[in-house]
């Protein structure tokens with residue numbers, strides 16, 4: 001599928017979010033980064049930071065400290081680590097603890113987004129995450145009494161309900177026929193993108209999204225709304241943490 005290609009790299013994590021180990025061939029390796037023919041390293045985007053991990057080859061280990069998106073997908077080696085030359089077959093491993101935490105956190109943010117829109121009708125204006133902690137910005141003119149506690153309770157009710165989180169790829173026209181997609185993403189999906197990846201928390205929240213997610217809301221764990229900050233006129237920042 002064309003949407004799963006970045007430059008010369010087939011992005012394996014888009015079709016299989018649980019893939020952590022894979023084999024690949026090095027196409028290019030420079031001090032700027034290592035290009036593989038296939039990769040399950042999430043390169044970062046949509047507020048979700050890039051994966052870490054390792055490449056194993058000929059008895060040597062190259063730690064991967066991040067990913068850079070250019071014409072190709074560049075895996076950034078840890079400083080001082082050996083670099084596999086082009087043509088090398090490597091066994092790669094995505095750091096599981098970090099990625100799994102990011103999947104729970106990312107899905108948690110979508111639950112938050114869905115709950116706040118359903119209950120208060122206000123759109124998301126931004127967001128960011130680290131493993132097990134995140135923030136999301138909303139356009140909410142007035143903060144009703146008990147807002148923080150109510151949002152937390154409603155989010156956790158959606159987790160207990162164990163809603164399925166489906167990922168599918170739709171042609172652009174079909175994707176933008178879904179009202180929720182227009183609300184969350186019209187401006188964020190470049191015009192040249194023909195296939196749109198949809199992340200659907202069934203019955204709660206549907207978004208155009210390139211990130212990695214858990215399979216159902218129960219796998220998120222527990223959401224705590226740690227703080228509601230006012231950053232200016234109508235600009236509210238919610239800080240959340242995820243726990244077991």
Ligand SMILES: [Zn+2]
Nearest residue numbers: 046106209211
């Ligand atoms: Zn997302």
